Amino acid sequence: MQQLGLLSVVIWLPIAGGLVTLGFGDQRARAARWAALVSSLLTLAACVPLYAGFADGTAKFQFIERLAWIPALRSQYYLGVDGISLPLILLTAFMTVPVIIAGWSEIDKRPAQYYAAFLIMEGLMIGVFSALDSLLFYFFWEAMLIPMFVIIGVWGGPRRVYATLKFFLYTFLGSVLMLVALIYLYLKTGDYSIAAMQQLPLTLTEQRWIFIAFLLAFAVKVPMWPVHTWLPDAHVEAPTGGSVILAAIMLKMGGYGLLRFSLPITPDASHELDWLMVALSLIAIVYIAFVALVQQDMKKLVAYSSIAHMGFVTLGAFLVFYIMAATGSAQGAVNGLDGALVQMISHGLISGALFLCIGVMYGRLHTREISAYGGVINVMPRFGAFMVLFALANSGLPGTSGFIGEFLVILASFKASFWFALLAASILVVGAAYNLWLVKRVIFGEVANPQVAKMQDLNPREFLVLGVLALAVLLLGIWPAPMLNMMEASVQHLLQQILTSKLPGAA
Amino acid sequence: MMGAALSGGMLPSGPLMLAIPEISLACAACLILLCDVYFGAGRRGLTATLTMVALTVGVALTGQYGLTTQRFLLFNGLYVTDSLAGFLKMGGFVAMATAVFYSQDYLEQRGMRGGEYYVLCLTALLGIFVLISANSLLTVYLGLELLSLSLYALVAFDRDSGIAAEAAIKYFVLGAIASGVLLYGMSMLYGLTGTLDLDQLSNTVRRGPDAALMIGIAFVVAAIAFKFGAVPFHMWVPDVYQGAPTSVTLYIATVSNLGSFALILRLLTHGMAGAPAIWTQMLMALAVLSLLVGNLGAIAQTNIKRMLAYSAIANAGFVLLGFATGNTSGYQAALIFTVAYVITTLASFGMILMLSRSGFEHEEIADFKGLATRDPLLAAMMLALMFSTAGVPPFVGFWAKLWIIQALLGGGHVWLATFAVLVSVIGAFYYLRVVWYMYFDAPGERPVPEARPRMRLILLLNTAAVTLLGLLPNTLLSICQRVIP
Numbered sequence A: 001m002q003q004l005g006l007l008s009v010v011i012w013l014p015i016a017g018g019l020v021t022l023g024f025g026d027q028r029a030r031a032a033r034w035a036a037l038v039s040s041l042l043t044l045a046a047c048v049p050l051y052a053g054f055a056d057g058t059a060k061f062q063f064i065e066r067l068a069w070i071p072a073l074r075s076q077y078y079l080g081v082d083g084i085s086l087p088l089i090l091l092t093a094f095m096t097v098p099v100i101i102a103g104w105s106e107i108d109k110r111p112a113q114y115y116a117a118f119l120i121m122e123g124l125m126i127g128v129f130s131a132l133d134s135l136l137f138y139f140f141w142e143a144m145l146i147p148m149f150v151i152i153g154v155w156g157g158p159r160r161v162y163a164t165l166k167f168f169l170y171t172f173l174g175s176v177l178m179l180v181a182l183i184y185l186y187l188k189t190g191d192y193s194i195a196a197m198q199q200l201p202l203t204l205t206e207q208r209w210i211f212i213a214f215l216l217a218f219a220v221k222v223p224m225w226p227v228h229t230w231l232p233d234a235h236v237e238a239p240t241g242g243s244v245i246l247a248a249i250m251l252k253m254g255g256y257g258l259l260r261f262s263l264p265i266t267p268d269a270s271h272e273l274d275w276l277m278v279a280l281s282l283i284a285i286v287y288i289a290f291v292a293l294v295q296q297d298m299k300k301l302v303a304y305s306s307i308a309h310m311g312f313v314t315l316g317a318f319l320v321f322y323i324m325a326a327t328g329s330a331q332g333a334v335n336g337l338d339g340a341l342v343q344m345i346s347h348g349l350i351s352g353a354l355f356l357c358i359g360v361m362y363g364r365l366h367t368r369e370i371s372a373y374g375g376v377i378n379v380m381p382r383f384g385a386f387m388v389l390f391a392l393a394n395s396g397l398p399g400t401s402g403f404i405g406e407f408l409v410i411l412a413s414f415k416a417s418f419w420f421a422l423l424a425a426s427i428l429v430v431g432a433a434y435n436l437w438l439v440k441r442v443i444f445g446e447v448a449n450p451q452v453a454k455m456q457d458l459n460p461r462e463f464l465v466l467g468v469l470a471l472a473v474l475l476l477g478i479w480p481a482p483m484l485n486m487m488e489a490s491v492q493h494l495l496q497q498i499l500t501s502k503l504p505g506a507a
Numbered sequence B: 001m002m003g004a005a006l007s008g009g010m011l012p013s014g015p016l017m018l019a020i021p022e023i024s025l026a027c028a029a030c031l032i033l034l035c036d037v038y039f040g041a042g043r044r045g046l047t048a049t050l051t052m053v054a055l056t057v058g059v060a061l062t063g064q065y066g067l068t069t070q071r072f073l074l075f076n077g078l079y080v081t082d083s084l085a086g087f088l089k090m091g092g093f094v095a096m097a098t099a100v101f102y103s104q105d106y107l108e109q110r111g112m113r114g115g116e117y118y119v120l121c122l123t124a125l126l127g128i129f130v131l132i133s134a135n136s137l138l139t140v141y142l143g144l145e146l147l148s149l150s151l152y153a154l155v156a157f158d159r160d161s162g163i164a165a166e167a168a169i170k171y172f173v174l175g176a177i178a179s180g181v182l183l184y185g186m187s188m189l190y191g192l193t194g195t196l197d198l199d200q201l202s203n204t205v206r207r208g209p210d211a212a213l214m215i216g217i218a219f220v221v222a223a224i225a226f227k228f229g230a231v232p233f234h235m236w237v238p239d240v241y242q243g244a245p246t247s248v249t250l251y252i253a254t255v256s257n258l259g260s261f262a263l264i265l266r267l268l269t270h271g272m273a274g275a276p277a278i279w280t281q282m283l284m285a286l287a288v289l290s291l292l293v294g295n296l297g298a299i300a301q302t303n304i305k306r307m308l309a310y311s312a313i314a315n316a317g318f319v320l321l322g323f324a325t326g327n328t329s330g331y332q333a334a335l336i337f338t339v340a341y342v343i344t345t346l347a348s349f350g351m352i353l354m355l356s357r358s359g360f361e362h363e364e365i366a367d368f369k370g371l372a373t374r375d376p377l378l379a380a381m382m383l384a385l386m387f388s389t390a391g392v393p394p395f396v397g398f399w400a401k402l403w404i405i406q407a408l409l410g411g412g413h414v415w416l417a418t419f420a421v422l423v424s425v426i427g428a429f430y431y432l433r434v435v436w437y438m439y440f441d442a443p444g445e446r447p448v449p450e451a452r453p454r455m456r457l458i459l460l461l462n463t464a465a466v467t468l469l470g471l472l473p474n475t476l477l478s479i480c481q482r483v484i485p
Helices: A006-024 A026-053 A085-102 A111-130 A134-143 A145-155 A160-189 A194-199 A204-221 A230-237 A240-265 A267-272 A274-293 A298-318 A320-326 A330-365 A381-394 A401-416 A418-442 A460-478 A481-499 B020-040 B046-066 B083-109 B116-132 B137-155 B162-193 B198-204 B211-228 B236-243 B246-253 B255-271 B276-299 B304-324 B328-355 B376-390 B396-410 B414-440 B453-471 B474-483
Strands: A062-070 A075-081 B072-074 B079-081
Touching (some): A006 A062, A006 A075, A006 A085, A006 A111, A026 A062, A026 A111, A062 B474, A075 A111, A075 A134, A085 A111, A085 A240, A085 A330, A085 A460, A085 A481, A111 A134, A111 A145, A134 A160, A134 A194, A145 A160, A145 A240, A145 B376, A145 B414, A160 A194, A160 A204, A160 A230, A160 B396, A194 A240, A204 A267, A230 A298, A240 A481, A274 A298, A274 A418, A298 A320, A298 A330, A298 A418, A320 A330, A320 A481, A330 A381, A330 A401, A330 A460, A330 A481, A381 A418, A381 A460, A401 A418, A401 A460, B020 B046, B020 B116, B046 B083, B046 B116, B079 B083, B083 B116, B083 B246, B083 B255, B083 B328, B083 B453, B083 B474, B116 B137, B116 B255, B137 B198, B162 B198, B162 B211, B162 B236, B198 B255, B211 B255, B236 B246, B246 B304, B246 B328, B255 B304, B255 B328, B304 B328, B328 B376, B328 B396, B328 B453, B328 B474, B376 B396, B376 B414, B376 B453, B396 B414, B396 B453, B396 B474
Antiparallel strands (some): A062 A075, B072 B079
């Protein structure tokens, strides 16, 4: 039994901060804002020793905390991080700060509740990534729906009620089936710990059903085609901060779940159904990219591009079996998994930044229609530069983080099959098309209408936020080695788990 | 499962002391009735205060003398007391005290000052206690009738309300039929076995499927289903919930639920323990229907009391699912579910009472519109309660559903578990609608709720319990495991 430690701090500090913020009330908005900012910065600061103290080169979980939680259910308060979850935790803590700052002057409707909701979300999301007990994982996973439901519903756009109900019911439907699967596994292992579930031998039939139950939960979150339809609605109607958190972090939970649960717990079913996963991923990559091309609404465009980019994550994760069958090279499979992980982090930064950019424009012109803009660079040169950078990063320009993930996945898919690679690489063309066309229509050209002419360039606060994100995108793009090193051992370990059959008698 | 021993251990302090919960309640009911007649007029709140005192004394006496960890048979085997009975009775005391607390202002404002109200609540609780400790078909019937007759009168307590009178008549007529059905079933069981004693019944009813036995059990199950409001015996639930004064609805939805739980526990899981194949099938059918009808019916409602009535039907389905597993972990799950449901529902109806004023019944779901701007604290509490009932963590309702699903999977009912979680997604919609109205809609002309600091505090404590038991559920879970070994 280990004591409470750093991970607990990172989970409960923002939640406590959220409650304090809530305590200030909407009347004392200024105090609430500062309380929120301080809590999010403290949480980020608490992540520094987490990053510094993390030992690369081992797949073992670190910063373990293990306390009795519900002995009656043999479920523990069991936390820990490895190279797969730590980057996501850092991303969560990192992205919450710009979200708080972005709402600084934009949100005047019930501000305390707004900030509190985001801080509580932050804690719960970090909880999801660090839980090593599946019941604790589920606990955080579901609890997260409550603040998100409120965020979209209260501060969202005109169709916010429809969007938030759709979001909640979709994700709730997916996750209750996962709960059934988790309880089923618990009854077999007698323990809710994820590690025990990963070691449990299961027949192919069992694995198939569990895989499908997990898939419904994770595919909705990722979201994979065809269960993606909640995402454009939720994104469009959510406030800027909500869109950022949704795109940057909540979608990653689906990817994380596939890597932490689906692949290691049901490797044989994953192998058997990998054609399905690869097919769905390729559809998402190719088809959704074309859908993004025709969007009139900037947020919708980025939302669809998110779905396409998340397709790379699922593709990279499920190519493993094809690569092993085609070449037998573990390095190719590792590339795929690495690519999936880097893509998650990179997409978190880039899509978050793009939503913040759209928020900046929306705050000035109160519309997200692409046709309402044009020539923004003439009045907002600094903003224009950022927007162009993020749009290029979104289309995978070398030197930005967007390149690394996509490149690794495409590299891996060449090892699996030429046709996969061809299809996946096609997004580079289509992606460049919709991103550049967006930039052309919104940023460049003549000033389209008199309201655009009145737009003010970035204020220092906005500059700071976008500047930090731009640095992160470039840093990860130019020098991804620290992150890849961090993940290396865990990815190798994951690959072994995936390739070890769990069928009874196979071991 | 309850230990089929015909005789219990040695009595520690005389048989009467073990029946102290019932004795104290009966005495209190008589005394309070007398006090009310002689001193009640002109002294507002006297009976309510006395009732609270009586409940406190009851808790103290029960805690001192009435709790046992062994199983004891009293009064020639008519009465049984064990740790489960102690737990349920303590729960009954606390639940009723909370209910009285929530109801006081409401009754006062509506001129329902009669002390009989509290006396009837006490006799209903006495009925529940008798049910909890019943070890004979006769005792079961006695407790059930005491409970039901008190409730009929309570539903009609607002004499000038037509809708309440209608609800009471419906409840009474249907309830009388249900009692008849129960008696008929009991008489068949008696005819088959020659005994009214539940211990003996559980030993005798072991033969294979026998047409007469099946019919007898079917009648008993039908009466139980009526008490639970399980489909197709649910017709009274929406009308009574809506028609009765809200404080009475609160009582029926919470305290009375402990009685229903005791009824099924003593009659079926103990008395019919020898023939589980017969009644688990019936319960399964009832549960599936209740989950469907309750969840779908609730979507269409605009009245919050009626919506919670359908939600009660759906939740009865969950409890019955626990019993339908026919194994101990299922019964534990049903107990956990009942306790979680009672705690949450107490606060939900408490919230409706809190928001009602004199001359205004807070009954429409639309009355919640904009509550988050009018009163953020109350809105946040209602949000917690609705998510708890929907079964979303970190609230206690989640663990309740989790245990039911776990018990179902443990019993091999994978499809039933899947069905249960899927309908609870449908169910989530109408709880979310309350949150939607409170948070997403503008308040319009709706007034700011009254301050009422005392009631607010109790509501806050109640909601805190819902949340704390959700964050750290182990205590509750292990107690429930311990009392149903």
